[in-house]
Amino acid sequence: MKLAVLSDIHSNYVALQAVTEHVEAWGADVVVVAGDLVNRGPRPVECLNFVQEKQRMRGWQTLIGNHEEYVISNTRHSDTPSGVQFEMRRSSYWTYLKLNRDVSALQAWPFKIDLNAPDGSAIRLTHGSMRGTRTGVYWHTPDNELPALIGDPLPALFCIGHTHMPLIERSHGVLIVNAGSAGLPFDGDTRVSYAQMTLRHGQWDARIVRLKYDRAEAERDFTDSGFLDEGGPLARLMLTELRTAHSQLFQWNAHYEEALLAGNITMEDSVREFSSHNRDSRMYAMGRYISYLPAPARRLIAVRLVSKRNWHATTSD
Numbered sequence: 001m002k003l004a005v006l007s008d009i010h011s012n013y014v015a016l017q018a019v020t021e022h023v024e025a026w027g028a029d030v031v032v033v034a035g036d037l038v039n040r041g042p043r044p045v046e047c048l049n050f051v052q053e054k055q056r057m058r059g060w061q062t063l064i065g066n067h068e069e070y071v072i073s074n075t076r077h078s079d080t081p082s083g084v085q086f087e088m089r090r091s092s093y094w095t096y097l098k099l100n101r102d103v104s105a106l107q108a109w110p111f112k113i114d115l116n117a118p119d120g121s122a123i124r125l126t127h128g129s130m131r132g133t134r135t136g137v138y139w140h141t142p143d144n145e146l147p148a149l150i151g152d153p154l155p156a157l158f159c160i161g162h163t164h165m166p167l168i169e170r171s172h173g174v175l176i177v178n179a180g181s182a183g184l185p186f187d188g189d190t191r192v193s194y195a196q197m198t199l200r201h202g203q204w205d206a207r208i209v210r211l212k213y214d215r216a217e218a219e220r221d222f223t224d225s226g227f228l229d230e231g232g233p234l235a236r237l238m239l240t241e242l243r244t245a246h247s248q249l250f251q252w253n254a255h256y257e258e259a260l261l262a263g264n265i266t267m268e269d270s271v272r273e274f275s276s277h278n279r280d281s282r283m284y285a286m287g288r289y290i291s292y293l294p295a296p297a298r299r300l301i302a303v304r305l306v307s308k309r310n311w312h313a314t315t316s317d
């Protein structure tokens with residue numbers, strides 16, 4: 001059995017085309033799009049239509065991510081779109097309008113998928129973890145917290161996305177695979193990331209595939225779609241994320257949310273100031289290299305460096 005997991009495409013239609021070509025050439029038996037297909041990027045309609053066509057024609061399966069939830073949440077806002085709160089969710093509102101306010105397809109996507117492999121072993125897939133779409137599994141997640149994130153009963157294979165950082169590790173008898181992000185990686189590597197899992201002789205084997213694609217075209221989509229002009233100042237940070245493969249919004253939010261809500265800085269000024277400092281990029285570069293180390297070394301570093309910072313309970317996207 002061959003299982004492909006694509007996650008966190010984030011309206012990057014060019015990356016979606018590239019990863020699909022590779023997945024189909026590989027000959028996956030089961031393909032799961034593990035959430036965050038839309039939002040935080042320029043071509044949500046094309047991405048949704050494309051995946052829906054694959055659902056109909058090829059049996060692709062989908063999961064809901066926190067970004068689908070952000071887009072859906074626009075159905076509950078009756079206020080006039082203005083003010084700081086609106087500016088912070090403007091990207092999802094833009095996506096909502098592009099979808100003609102029709103989020104019925106996204107609302108139908110499940111939180112988790114449980115599958116049985118031909119040998120009877122269990123496979124569980126969800127966007128972040130069983131604790132929620134915004135609670136991810138990271139290289140520094142403490143080992144004793146993993147069972148609650150994987151859910152009961154423990155499956156043989158647990159597949160996730162959300163963190164935009166690929167990861168493969170075995171723990172508590174479970175092969176844990178984070179597919180990384182197909183459309184917006186945050187590990188310093190701008191190539192598409194997706195996961196291939198193969199069941200051979202009763203054993204699951206996993207590998208992360210990285211693919212070059214036409215990033216110049218993906219960048220042009222930010223302008224041509226109108227997203228860069230209409231998505232508000234934060235759309236510029238999203239473009240920086242695409243260019244650098246480093247998360248920007250999480251750090252921007254941590255630095256400016258309080259001041260913004262208090263009216264001490266404008267959205268425009270906060271983005272300009274943040275962009276000029278490009279905060280925390282060294283921390284993310286370090287994370288990328290640490291993620292390639294063997295699990296025991298990563299755990300040691302996690303305990304030594306970051307356990308007191310409670311990163312595991314936060315969301316990076």
Ligand SMILES: [Fe+2]
Binds near residue numbers: 036
């Ligand atoms: Fe994401």
Ligand SMILES: [Fe+2]
Binds near residue numbers: 133317
């Ligand atoms: Fe996510």
